Amino acid sequence: MTPETDPEAVDRAYDDLVALVEHGPRFHGTPGIAAAADWLEQHLGTVGWPVERQAVTLPGWQPGAVHRVVVHEPIARELPAWPMLWSGSTGGPRRGTVEAVGPQGLWGDSMTWRKFVVTDDDGRVLAYLHARDDGPAAPQPLPSGSDLEVAHLAIGRLDGLQLTEWLGDGKALVVEVEADSGAVEAATSDNLIVDVPGTGDGSVLLCAHYDSFFNTAGAYDNGSGTIALLHLAEKWAAEPPVPSVRLVFFTAEEWHLGGSRHFVDTASTADLDAIDYVLNVDGLGRGSFVEAFGAPEAFSTAFRSALLQHAAATRPDLELVTRFPPTTGTDDASFYRAGVPSAFLTFNDLHRLHQPDDEPNRGIAANVAWTVPLVEHLVATLARPTRAAPPGVL
Structure with missing residues (x-):
């Protein structure tokens, strides 16, 4: 039985996704994202993980x-x-x-x-x-x-x-x-940071954005990636990974990557150099169409190979699309601009993107259940890549 067909794993993913989106739209600076942050912190604390909050303040806007x-x-x-x-x-x-x-x-x-x-x-x-x-x-x-x-x-x-x-x-x-619509006073919400000590060498930053657009509760984009990170935190509380993992639930991804840009801008050079690579889990929609992009090029190839290796044994129907250089519309781009090797994956579900009907369903839950062991495999498999210079204008 593969994870996406395991009823218990799918049920847990579905139930947690429903509980998250009950807070309504998680638009940066709104009560919905504040309530979701409290809910995540409570669940992470239940399994023993303290949460560091990093406030992110940006120019305000209302729809x-x-x-x-x-x-x-x-x-x-x-x-x-x-x-x-x-x-x-x-x-x-x-x-x-x-x-x-x-x-x-x-x-x-x-x-x-x-x-x-x-x-x-x-x-x-x-x-x-x-x-x-x-x-x-x-x-x-x-x-x-x-x-x-x-x-x-x-x-x-x-x-x-x-x-x-x-x-x-x-x-x-x-x-x-x-x-x-128009500008209003500054808006603030929090990045949530959890440090998971590893049993060996290495340091990986694993992230997902937990905010949504103003018109949706965002089950696919990106409640799904949020729940995947939450379940990984629970697994690693019982059985730690080999490399240390910093889990970051980013706010304001929909605001020109405001949460991840703030995280990178306030990090020291030593902090960024210590990261082997960044893995960003974005929307895990319905179906079997996966986009998986990475950079620099050698890391992109290694990332693709590790993903396909896992899929060969667990997901023969997977349709994988890669692109180099990667797109710049999600949080890994903030790190790649700073020269940190990065990758992201998404089960793309374009017709649910930023829509009021982006609500929980079993297809999303099944892909959350499959992605959790995939990320475990990637974290265990991918070695620290050789750094490349930050991208220029071309």
């Missing part, structure tokens, strides 16, 4: 209650939309015409969306629309340099294609946009 994109011409239609993180307000409903702008890079061009601008009769910018590359409308953080005084609204891929088709046909495209 508001209104986020509308209504097409008036050529065909009346309301498009599902969400405010992008850092979006400004429209100051009420505003009507204007739409033009295509071109590609929109997000997370350092890890994703490329379609971008549109809405202007009034005098050419003033009323809003930007960002059409997702795949799947339904989903909020994301705006890239650095965006005009934060203007509303930015995310729409779905198919709606973006429809706008493109209308514009390509030369049709006038008139919309009404409204959003009441």
